[in-house]
Amino acid sequence: MSKPVIFSGIQPTGNLHLGNFLGAVKQWVELQNSGTYQCYFCIVDYHSLTGKMTADERRAQVMVTATELLAAGIDPKKSTLFIQSHVPEHTELSWIFSSVTPMAELERMTQFKEKSENQKQNINAGLFTYPILQTADILLYQATHVPVGEDQVQHVELTRDIARWFNNRYAYNFPETAAVLTETPRVKSLLEPDKKMSKSLGQGHVIELGEESSSIEKKIQRAVTATAGGGIAPGAQNLLLLYKHFGDPARYERFIREEKEGTIRYGELKTELSSALSNYFADFRARKQKLLANPDRVAKIFAAGAKQAREVAQTTMKQVRQKIGIR
Numbered sequence: 001m002s003k004p005v006i007f008s009g010i011q012p013t014g015n016l017h018l019g020n021f022l023g024a025v026k027q028w029v030e031l032q033n034s035g036t037y038q039c040y041f042c043i044v045d046y047h048s049l050t051g052k053m054t055a056d057e058r059r060a061q062v063m064v065t066a067t068e069l070l071a072a073g074i075d076p077k078k079s080t081l082f083i084q085s086h087v088p089e090h091t092e093l094s095w096i097f098s099s100v101t102p103m104a105e106l107e108r109m110t111q112f113k114e115k116s117e118n119q120k121q122n123i124n125a126g127l128f129t130y131p132i133l134q135t136a137d138i139l140l141y142q143a144t145h146v147p148v149g150e151d152q153v154q155h156v157e158l159t160r161d162i163a164r165w166f167n168n169r170y171a172y173n174f175p176e177t178a179a180v181l182t183e184t185p186r187v188k189s190l191l192e193p194d195k196k197m198s199k200s201l202g203q204g205h206v207i208e209l210g211e212e213s214s215s216i217e218k219k220i221q222r223a224v225t226a227t228a229g230g231g232i233a234p235g236a237q238n239l240l241l242l243y244k245h246f247g248d249p250a251r252y253e254r255f256i257r258e259e260k261e262g263t264i265r266y267g268e269l270k271t272e273l274s275s276a277l278s279n280y281f282a283d284f285r286a287r288k289q290k291l292l293a294n295p296d297r298v299a300k301i302f303a304a305g306a307k308q309a310r311e312v313a314q315t316t317m318k319q320v321r322q323k324i325g326i327r
């Protein structure tokens with residue numbers, strides 16, 4: 001029996017931070033290591049064209065993301081790990097899907113509305129058709145499971161719709177795809193804990209996986225914990241959330257108890273959280289340094305990943321072209 005297929009993608013945003021890690025990469029590694037699935041993980045450089053990165057930035061950030069995914073534990077022996085543009089079938093299938101997708105369905109996408117709001121100077125057509133390319137990513141590999149954060153659920157629902165529209169029109173059998181909503185804690189900015197942790201807010205707001213201990217300490221020390229009224233402040237809650245994921249479980253229980261009793265000392269929490277984070281990512285830092293010293297090795301791994309992915313993608317495309325009467 002073949003294993004159910006998982007596909008997920010990540011934008012090449014450069015150094016991964018704690019939000020990316022808990023929101024995606026950690027689950028990817030767990031799903032990979034469960035041995036239950038056949039996994040495809042992809043750096044979606046074509047999707048990133050809808051943003052404002054320069055060519056040099058893109059090249060550099062794809063390389064950093066590639067290196068960090070390997071350092072974080074994505075294992076090319078267990079998963080197919082590749083870069084979207086290395087498999088040109090993604091854009092080919094995307095065009096085909098665009099002709100079975102009603103405009104009105106794309107207009108409903110909340111991410112399109114949000115991004116349009118955030119980049120008023122650059123509301124390009126790619127931003128609009130973004131979920132079609134995402135659908136092509138997923139269906140080229142006949143993936144049935146897509147681990148994503150909540151913000152992507154609507155896109156995965158659209159993937160299911162597009163598969164159905166295509167299947168009905170051309171008598172094909174793309175599978176039904178479901179989002180795998182693993183528990184993805186919402187990691188907040190250290191300095192503005194009402195906002196999601198994101199590099200666009202500034203370096204002081206995020207902790208990157210590869211950060212040195214001294215830098216982690218400095219940032220955690222500066223993290224906001226003040227209460228603006230009764231109850232537990234969002235900043236303190238965020239630090240406790242991080243401690244829960246990276247710290248000692250018994251110690252975590254005690255912090256929670258102390259928080260309830262009003263005896264918690266945030267200085268103590270910050271010191272212990274800093275060292276927990278530094279320890280947790282020590283292996284990551286070491287592996288990253290090794291890979292950075294050997295960029296050819298990283299390039300080779302990704303070339304092999306693309307070759308593997310492409311074989312599957314080409315099989316799908318052959319069938320699709322035949323169904324639609326092209327070539």
Ligand code: TRP
Nearest residue numbers: 007008009010011044134137146
């Ligand atoms: N849109 C996703 C994000 O912004 C990235 C992505 C592209 C993706 N293609 C995908 C995720 C396919 C899952 C499956 O996070």
